[in-house]
Amino acid sequence: xxxxxxxxxxxxxxxxxVPILIAMSGLAxxxxxDETAARCNLDLSTFIPxxxxxxxxxxxxxxxxxxxxxxxxxKDHVVTIVLSAVYTTGWVGMAFSKDGMMLxxxxxxxxxxxxxxxxxxxxxxxxxxxxxxxPGKGKLPLTSVxxxxxxxxxxxxxxxxxKFGAALHRQPILLAFGSRYPTKHHHLYAxxxxxxxxFDFSAGSVSAAxxxxxxxxxxxxxxxxxxxxxxxxxxxILGIIGWSLFLPYGAIAARYFKHHDPLWFYLHVGIQFVxxxxxxxxVLVGVxxxxxxxxxxxxxxxxxxxxxxxxxxQIMAFFARPDKDSxxxxxxxxxxHWSGRIALFFGNINIVLGIxxxxxxxxxxxxxxxxxxxxxxxTIVLEVLSRKRSKNMDNHPAFPxxxxx
Numbered sequence: 001x002x003x004x005x006x007x008x009x010x011x012x013x014x015x016x017x018v019p020i021l022i023a024m025s026g027l028a029x030x031x032x033x034d035e036t037a038a039r040c041n042l043d044l045s046t047f048i049p050x051x052x053x054x055x056x057x058x059x060x061x062x063x064x065x066x067x068x069x070x071x072x073x074x075k076d077h078v079v080t081i082v083l084s085a086v087y088t089t090g091w092v093g094m095a096f097s098k099d100g101m102m103l104x105x106x107x108x109x110x111x112x113x114x115x116x117x118x119x120x121x122x123x124x125x126x127x128x129x130x131x132x133x134x135p136g137k138g139k140l141p142l143t144s145v146x147x148x149x150x151x152x153x154x155x156x157x158x159x160x161x162x163k164f165g166a167a168l169h170r171q172p173i174l175l176a177f178g179s180r181y182p183t184k185h186h187h188l189y190a191x192x193x194x195x196x197x198x199f200d201f202s203a204g205s206v207s208a209a210x211x212x213x214x215x216x217x218x219x220x221x222x223x224x225x226x227x228x229x230x231x232x233x234x235x236x237i238l239g240i241i242g243w244s245l246f247l248p249y250g251a252i253a254a255r256y257f258k259h260h261d262p263l264w265f266y267l268h269v270g271i272q273f274v275x276x277x278x279x280x281x282x283v284l285v286g287v288x289x290x291x292x293x294x295x296x297x298x299x300x301x302x303x304x305x306x307x308x309x310x311x312x313x314q315i316m317a318f319f320a321r322p323d324k325d326s327x328x329x330x331x332x333x334x335x336x337h338w339s340g341r342i343a344l345f346f347g348n349i350n351i352v353l354g355i356x357x358x359x360x361x362x363x364x365x366x367x368x369x370x371x372x373x374x375x376x377x378x379t380i381v382l383e384v385l386s387r388k389r390s391k392n393m394d395n396h397p398a399f400p401x402x403x404x405x
Contacts, residue, residue: 246275
C-alpha cells in the first residue's frame with residue numbers, strides 16, 4: 001500500500017515537473033530567438049563603418065550556436081558579410097571550402113587582443129598543424145575594403161567583403177572558435193569547437209554539411225564531405241590491416257615456423273601477398289583522396305611511396321630467389337630480411353602519421369594499438385619458445401656421439 005502511494009506521488013510529481021520543464025525549454029528557445037532578433041535589428045552604424053553597417057539589403061540568419069550571419073550580394077557578385085558571435089577570449093573564424101573539408105580552405109579570422117586591439121586576417125588552411133594554418137595567405141577574393149572587427153558588449157563582429165566572378169549559391173562554410181589568443185606572429189592555436197554547414201547565399205538558408213552535392217558558382221564542390229570521409233576511412237583501414245596485421249604475421253611465419261617445412265613457406269608467401277595487395281589498395285585509395293582534396297602532406301606521401309617501392313622489390317625478389325646452394329643466397333637473404341624489416345617499420349610509422357594527420361578519434365588509436373600489441377606479444381612469446389627449442393636441440397643433438405668402450 002505504501003509503495004502504491006509512493007508511485008502515485010511520483011506520478012503526481014512528474015505531472016507537475018514535465019509542464020515546468022517544457023515551459024523552461026520554451027523560455028530558453030524564446031530567449032535565444034529574442035537575442036538573434038535583437039542582433040539582426042541592431043543599428044550597426046554606431047560601431048561599424050560603411051559598407052558593413054548598411055543593413056538595408058542584408059539577410060540575417062542564425063547559423064550555429066551563437067553565430068549569426070548577416071550578408072548582402074549585389075548583381076556584380078560583391079558579397080558583404082558580417083559574422084557575429086558571443087565572445088570572451090581567443091578568436092572566431094569563418095572559412096570557405098570547396099568540398100566541406102578544412103584542407104585547402106581559406107578563412108577570415110577575427111579577435112580582440114589582450115590589450116583590446118582588434119585584428120582580422122585571412123588564413124590559408126593547408127594542413128592540420130599550427131604551422132600549416134598560414135596567416136596573411138588564402139584564396140578569398142577580398143575587395144579593397146579592409147576587414148573590420150568590433151566588440152559590442154559580449155558580442156564580437158567580424159566583417160569582410162568579397163567579389164566573386166559569379167553569383168554565390170550553395171557554399172560549404174566552416175565555422176570555428178578558439179579560446180586562446182593567436183601568437184605574436186598571428187599563428188592560431190587549435191580550435192575549441194567547429195562545424196561545417198552548407199549556406200545558400202541565393203536563398204539565405206542553412207543545411208547540414210552532409211547535404212553538399214554540387215554547388216554552383218565559386219562554391220562548386222568536387223565531392224561530398226561524406227564520400228571524402230568514407231574514402232579516408234577506407235584508406236586508413238586498408239593501411240592498418242595490411243601493414244599492422246597481415247605483413248607482420250607473414251614475417252612471423254617465416255621467422256618462427258621454419259621447423260614446419262614447407263608449411264612455413266606457403267604461409268609466408270600467401271600472407272605476405274595478401275598484405276601486399278591490401279597495402280597497394282590503400283596506396284591507390286590514398287592517391288585518389290590526395291588528389292581529391294588537394295592535400296599537402298609530403299612526409300606521409302613520401303613514406304607511403306617508399307614502402308610501396310620496397311614492397312614491389314620484395315615481390316620481384318621472390319621471383320629472383322637463388323637456389324639454397326647458390327653462393328649469393330646469403331646476400332639475397334640479407335637483402336630480403338632487412339628490406340622487409342625496414343618496410344614494416346616505416347609502414348607503421350606512416351600509419352601513426354596518418355592517424356595524426358586525419359585527426360582520427362580514440363577508436364582508431366585504440367584499434368591500431370591493439371593490433372600492434374598482439375604483434376609484439378606474439379613476437380615475444382614465439383621468440384622465447386624458439387630460443388628454448390634451439391637450446392634443447394643443442395643439448396640433445398639429432399645424431400648423438402657415443403663413446404667407444
